[in-house]
Amino acid sequence: MFLIISGNPKTDGLCHSVTEAVQRGAAEAGENVQTLTVAALERCHVCGNGWGKCLTEHACAFGGDGYDEAVEFVRKADKICIITPVYWGEMAEGLKSFFDRLRRCENVIRGSGALAGKPVLLIASPGGSGNGALSCLEQMERFCRHTGAVIFDYISVNRWNQDYKRESAYAAAKAIAGGRKAGETLQTE
Template structure:
């Protein structure tokens, strides 16, 4: 069982990185594989909306931009589960995460459907007041729903709850991995 953890924050030592580390610890402690993808370290351009708004993403399910997108996309296709961890910017996911998901959504919804019914764990990390964390998760889930992906759980980590939420993420990662293997039915 392999789980891919996609995370985005420019701060490698901040709250988002700590959340990512804790969920990976939980996945590994359950005896499963975890691979992390740090979007801020990838070469990932924004969608160009080529071809009058739709390029080969619509006809071939691919993107014409030659960067790290295709390799990350393939890792998600091969993964048994996906964890998305994002810092919260302006009540939303990071710009790196948005750029990646915009391109992914075009390939998935227009043609491929490779990620349909993938069960995902969603984590939003807000270092400020935390007011935007819930909206961030909502926006992320709405994007995933366009691709017929499913949120298994949605967790917020803010500077005021990190003392108990970071340890909770270990248990969340462990439980998520076990549920992927055992199976679970989710309805939207």
């Protein structure tokens, strides 16, 4: 299953259109495509002195808000795209909340976590000034390092490059869904 983890709270606009392109690309390669939107998850409660059940039991004490379900979904995925609008040069708050909690739960089990070893496509969509794409992608990259995900590619799409960058997102999703691995050398055309 190809899973799109989205931090986008909107159901129209630039980021949504890129999400649709990713869905199309992965589906055309024959994948079962699912989309998980985590725009409304609660933030980490920072239990105890900084650690809670996340450290000892690898679970969140407040997982009933949709967090547990979201992690199960991610666990079932084989290939992943993480997509977010850029807010303040960072990923959207709901996505950050999900990742804050997940990386805590996987702190000492990162080799067997929900994203470990899986190819991940990172997409940031800065729709305003266009600033903050790099810092947002860097933030997502750090999360992947913390969870053992294998980054396949980094794409940013803004208002004035969306025609050709949306196509890149489509093509990248199709390549991952078709089984291409990060590090594979393609024949030069």
